[in-house]
Structures are given as structure tokens and as C-alpha cells.
Amino acid sequence: MNTPRSSSPDPAAENPAPDRLAIHGLLSYRLSRVANAMSRSAALRYRREFDVSLGEWRTIALLGADSPLTLNRLARLAALDKAQMSRVVAKLTERGLVLREYGAGRTTQLTLTRKGAALYRGLITAANERDQAFLVCLTGEEREALNSALDKLGTLARALERAEER
Known part of the structure; x- marks a missing residue:
């Protein structure tokens, strides 16, 4: 006698316990989805209007807000690993937007060039416009x-x- 088989090896996966949320209800998942959608739309605008990637935008914005920064500090602030940040900084340096100044030991201080600072002003204006566009749907409270x-x-x-x- 054949018994019907579940397509899922774990019957609990089909009907999660009532006190457990499916992935779509998890706070971290929802926040990630919203943040990713916001980042993707920002990336499209910044690429179109300023010819920079999202990583380049974040690097320029962080340097524009707080310079000079070391590569390690910049990577931590941007939530990128050091190798990724190094590649971003190299591209921005090649484009004449970031200046590397070698300090004591092996430290390198990064700052925006005049061209980079001008780009920063345009980017931060666009970012503030986007921020207001998102916040307009919320009440003050x-x-x-x-x-x-x-x-x-x-x-x-x-x-x-x-x-x-630990």
C-alpha cells in the first residue's frame, strides 16, 4: 500500500510552529530587503548622475564627512573588507578624486581632492534629496x-x- 509522501523531508518546514516566523516575517530579513532596495535605487541614480558605484559613493561620502581617514578606518566605516576598500580607493585615486598621503610607518591618510570634494557636494545633495523622499511618508512621530x-x-x-x- 502506497502512502502519500511529502515533498518536504521535514513536515515542520511545511507548517512552522505558530510562535516561529517564516523568513519573510523576520525583522533582520525585512530590514535587509528594505536596505537593499534603497541601496539599489541609490546605486542606479549615482551611476547615472555622477558615474560612481555605490561603494565609490560611500567612500566619497565618508571622506567628505570626516577626512583624513586611513584605509582600515574607511573600510570599517563603509562595512567593506580592506581588500574591497583598497580596490575602490585605487579606482578613485586613478580618477583624481582621492589623494593618498603617506604618513608615519605604513599608514596612509586618504582625503578628497578638489575634484573629489566637488563631486561629494553633488552626491551629498542627491543623498539628502533621497533621504527626504523616503522620510516624507512618515509622520514626525x-x-x-x-x-x-x-x-x-x-x-x-x-x-x-x-x-x-568570542
Whole structure:
């Protein structure tokens, strides 16, 4: 006698426990999806209007906000590994947008050139326009709640990351 077989090897996967959310309901997944959609639309605009990639935009924006920076510090702030940041900086240096100044030991200080600073002003204006376009759909109270929630989640996420590294 043949019994019907489930296409899933784990029957619990078909019907998750009521207290467990499927991936689509997980906070980290939802935040990631929103952040990725925001980043993709930013990347399209910045490529079209300024001929920079998202990684280049972040590098220029970080240097425009706080210079000089070392490659290591810049990579940490941009959430890129050092090798990725090195490639981005090399491209921006070739384009005359970033200046490398060699310091004591093996440290290299990175700053924007005049051309890079001019590009930064255009990029940061566009970024602020995009920011306002997103925030317009929220009330003042929702903006405050969002800022507070992001601060709390960021603090907890960094603490959990440090705990996992042990």
C-alpha cells in the first residue's frame, strides 16, 4: 500500500510552529530587503548622475564627512573588507578624486581632492534629496520612533556581533 509522501523531508518546514516566523516575517530579513532596495535605487541614480558605484559613493561620502581617514578606518566605516576598500580607493585615486598621503610607518591618510570634494557636494545633495523622499511618508512621530528603534537595534546588533566573535 502506497502512502502519500511529502515533498518536504521535514513536515515542520511545511507548517512552522505558530510562535516561529517564516523568513519573510523576520525583522533582520525585512530590514535587509528594505536596505537593499534603497541601496539599489541609490546605486542606479549615482551611476547615472555622477558615474560612481555605490561603494565609490560611500567612500566619497565618508571622506567628505570626516577626512583624513586611513584605509582600515574607511573600510570599517563603509562595512567593506580592506581588500574591497583598497580596490575602490585605487579606482578613485586613478580618477583624481582621492589623494593618498603617506604618513608615519605604513599608514596612509586618504582625503578628497578638489575634484573629489566637488563631486561629494553633488552626491551629498542627491543623498539628502533621497533621504527626504523616503522620510516624507512618515509622520514626525514615526520618524522619531524609527530613529530610536534603529539606534537600539544597532547597539544590540553590535553587542551580539562582539559576543559571537568570542
